[in-house]
Amino acid sequence: MKVAVLNYTGTVGKTTIAAHLLSPRMNNAPIFAIESINETAEGLGVDVEKMKGNKFRDLFKKIMLEDNAIIDIGASNIEEFMNNMIKFDHSHEEIDFFILPVTAGTKEQKESISMLDSLSAIGIPPNKIRVIFNRVDSNVLEEFPFIIGFCKKEKSFIANTKCAIWENELFDALSVKGLTVDALMKDETDYKSLLKSKTKASEKDRHHWADMFGLKALSKRVKRNLDDVYLELFNK
Known part of the structure; x- marks a missing residue:
């Protein structure tokens, strides 16, 4: 399984999702960090291969050689990554799922909606776009009204409210x-x-x-x- 973790907005937990949630449950799948500025899963003791967004052809070749792979796309490289997916026809078909971590801030939800729109616009089907509600205090429906409302209206992605990672001090401590x-x-x-x-x-x-x-x-x-x-x- 090949999974991309991405969002236009930063600090929503992309690296947390890649290192804590996905990799251990995907047979310790390799993580390719498309990042030039922010922290990667390497800081959590996980083996990470760092690449820049303009090395899309190299990335594409590497993930084709893997049975399982996680692509952690940092906010600083997301525009270039998206442009390259458009340039390389049907490249998104080689990625099984596009995972969007979202947090409850209004700005973060609105930027996440822009990301969801962009993925849909390049032809990625709704079933391949999955939202994870991150740092949830108590109630997904109350804390994420923009994401839930947009999903009901557009039906262009999957927003399962059971995909909620609860707020916990453990993640910061482990960092x-x-x-x-x-x-x-x-x-x-x-x-x-x-x-x-x-x-x-x-x-x-x-x-x-x-x-x-x-x-x-x-x-x-x-x-x-x-x-x-x-x-x-x-x-x-």
Whole structure:
């Protein structure tokens, strides 16, 4: 499966979606980051191949050689990427799904609608365009009225309200640690035992162990949320 994660607007969680949600559930699919300015999934300890938007031909060749691939297109390169998809006839047919993370801000929703319009305009069918509601506080319908309304009106993309990633401090904390949720869950260190048995360890170590214990406790619920979103994302 080949998936592109994109949006005209920045800071909506494209890299979070690529690294935390998609790659671990796509057999650790390689991530191609089309980005020249902002942070990529590389900062989370994930192997990433960085490319620029003007290297579309090289990207196209690389994803054709992969069974699974994730293309994380940064806002700084999205215009060039879209122009190249138009230039290379039917290139979008080699990408199975176009995933748009959206957040609840009015500006972010309106820019996301522009992105959805652009994808539809180049002939991408509705079934291949999927929205993920990111950083949801409590209610998708109340927090994303512009996206929901646009979907009902145009029917040019899939907006499954069950594809909601709830707001959680874990993602920011893991960004600082340089870890993904998947890597954290696979860490078998018993931090609670370390805290109990290593009472004379340095304050720095003990703070680290306590922090990691708390993050692992948070991660279980987040992983369940991500598992549910992934199933719903490709369910229709």
